[in-house]
Amino acid sequence: MRIGLLGTGPWAQMAHAPALAGHAEWDFAGVWGRRPDAAKELADQYGVPAYDDVDALLADVDAVAVALPPSVQAELAVRAARAGRHLLLDKPLAPTVEQGQAVVDAVREAGVASVVFFTTRFLPETEAWITEQAAAEGWFTARAEWLGSVFTSDSPFAASPWRQEKGALWDVGPHALSVLLPVLGDVRRVAAAVRGPGDTAVLVLDHVDGASSTLTLSLTAPPAAAGVAVELRGAAGVTSLPDSSGSAVSALVRAADALGEAVRTGRPHPCDAAFGQRVTEILAGAEAMAADAAG
Structure with missing residues (x-):
């Protein structure tokens, strides 16, 4: 083809x-x-x-x-x-x-x-981890930190107009949601969404299966503080998103x-595309809530 x-x-x-x-x-x-x-x-x-x-x-x-x-x-x-x-x-x-x-x-x-x-979702180690955790039951809470330094480094994406306009919520927020949704279930409601330093966004999500999650998203983190971490806690214990060797x-x-x-x-x-649209709906709801919170 x-x-x-x-x-x-x-x-x-x-x-x-x-x-x-x-x-x-x-x-x-x-x-x-x-x-x-x-x-x-x-x-x-x-x-x-x-x-x-x-x-x-x-x-x-x-x-x-x-x-x-x-x-x-x-x-x-x-x-x-x-x-x-x-x-x-x-x-x-x-x-x-x-x-x-x-x-x-x-x-x-x-x-x-x-x-x-x-x-x-398409890196072997992280895809396998997501599949394994989605099959487990009893997740209580999760935290996801997706912290980049796109605007505070020499990243080739620093000049991206849409990233400058929409910020981390729309750029790295989809990555975090793509990990959390298959494990914790769909989002019933965005319980909180606020802005932090720079373009940082902090979300609290209520999932349909009863778990809650907290997301911290940024493209303006200091380079020394940048990184990705996802941690799940529940009946099965504590587990974290593994590193991947893929590109x-x-x-x-x-x-x-x-x-x-x-x-x-x-x-x-x-x-x-339907899953991508669900992510869009959650981001749009969080964006509106954060704007209201900022006055």
């Missing part, structure tokens, strides 16, 4: 293009970007065509991988789904509930497969594997 890449930014260069080019099942068929010169430069690196017209790319492929800001992704995902193209999307699915629902509706109506790339590229290869499996079997993947 043929897959095209929409996007030419750092994430497309660092992860998507090498993952698609090296994939055994998908044929990397071309690149489209909002800047034609950047699309040509990236496409030339991999010996594939650059497209000036996104519809021309859609006509030539079976699926698209999207590495674009959430608002652009949501619009093009609807367009691609309506053209009958399968979707390998990035998180967050969309910046608003309405845009996310439009993607879900388009996917459902077109009958195409979708996978949203939550990195932690973003290897995780994206596994996500592309998952999309291929969903196409072949017709069975939705757990990280499909």
Whole structure:
């Protein structure tokens, strides 16, 4: 099957293009970007065509991988789904509930497969840990800390306009939720959401299975304080999210594997567009609550 890449930014260069080019099942068929010169430069690196017209790319492929800001992704995902193209999307699915629902509706109506790339869900060690904890019962509480120094270091994402606007809640919040939801169950309500230093957000979530969780999210943590930690406590004791030896590229290869499996079997993947939309709904609720708390 043929897959095209929409996007030419750092994430497309660092992860998507090498993952698609090296994939055994998908044929990397071309690149489209909002800047034609950047699309040509990236496409030339991999010996594939650059497209000036996104519809021309859609006509030539079976699926698209999207590495674009959430608002652009949501619009093009609807367009691609309506053209009958399968979707390998990035998180967050969309910046608003309405845009996310439009993607879900388009996917459902077109009958195409979708996978949203939550990195932690596609790394072998962390995927296995999540599966193991989801099978256990009696979780009481959890804490998740996703602390980055994107805006306080030389990160290639520091200049990202959407990250500057939406902050850690929307950038790393999806990662934390992608780990907690399959283990603790859906979120019944956002019990609290407040802003901390910089773009830091602190959430308290009430889950349908009775557990609570606390999330601390930041892109402005001091570099020495950056890191990721998830801890669960319950009847089974205490357990923590393990480190992973995998890379973003290897995780994206596994996500592309998952999309291929969903196409072949017709069975939705757990990280499909509907799951991405649920994450969007929780983030939007937390964002509104934090804004109210800030006055």
